[in-house]
Amino acid sequence: MNQIKPVLKFSAALAAVFFTASAFGQEVLPSWDEFAQVRQAGKITWLVDIDNDSLLLKKEDGFYTAGNRIGQSFTKTNAKQALTYGWRLGQELYTASDIKLTPNQISRNDHPYAGWLYAGLYREKSEADGQSQRLGLDIGCLGPCAGGEWTQTHLHRLLKQPLPQGWSTQLRNEWGAVLSGEYSPGRAVVMPYIDIAPRIKGRLGNIFTDASAELMIRAGRLNALPEQAASYGFLRTELKAVAYNASMQGGYFNNQATTVKPKSMVGEFEIGYLWRGENYGASASFIRRSNEIRELSNGQGAQNFARLQFIYAM
Secondary structure, rough: OOHOOOHHHHHHHHHHHHHHHHHHHHHOOOOOHHHHHHHHEEEEEEEEEEEEEHHHHOOOOOOOEEEEEEEEEEEEEEOEEEEEEEEEEEEEEEEEEOOOHHHHHHHOOOOOOOOEEEEEEEEEEEOOOEEEEEEEEEEEEEEEHHHHHHHHHHHHHOOOOOOOOOOHHHHOOEEEEEEEEEOOOOOEEOOOOOEEEEEEEEEEOOOOEEEEEEEEEEEOOOOOOOOOOOOEEEEEEEEEEEEEEEHOOOOOOOOOOOOEEEEEEEEEEEEEEEEEEOOOEEEEEEEEEOOOOOOOOOHOOOEEEEEEEEEOOO
């Protein structure tokens, strides 16, 4: 019976992801010829994303403690749509609720130490009315092979912050693949400077399997397509149904027993500001994520972290 439950959860999330993908139709599927055309005629953009709870200048450091991504995209645009192909390289770090806890002090219900290192490709199509579709694939490894201990330890030494004490307990190695999809039916323009857009998303793989719905509200000088100039504040809310989270449960195939179970529903709130010019852009936001661990209370498990993004278009 214990083996059946994960399979049922995995199947439910699989159905959610395929339902999301079916909304894309044939238009979302990438092709080599299309990629070659976009790369030749498209605009090249470099993106750097940084997630970190230490950016909030607080004393706590734990749970989803850091995420760093660098990527490059090629975007071909006209007055009505933008078509993008891109790649990214990322690393995510997860620790116990407090990195100063030694291994024998970490509760059996605390978040395990884990690193996820990955490389990915994606295709995204955006329409001027806000409709968009995105399909991506990330491949990487979870565990010591992700280099999480080295990254966090050296960064904390450089910044003269407390060193993490529990990486010797981190989850075991597993290679992973995560297929992701997103779809938005378009935006509703409330006023010339305010719009609202819903979005559904799904991930399927042996590292993360989940499905979510979100709502984005923007206010300011808005852009119809991602590469256009803009200056606006935004508020995003998301509700996620979780089927599998290897950062807590260990790799899906390595049968690593952990006592931590993910909550089936997780909420997220983000508020921030984005500025985009002809060649440069940046955004900064604050994110509040609800408790992800079933055994912890909301007061113990809720997370706060900051997100920064830097953009350079050639």
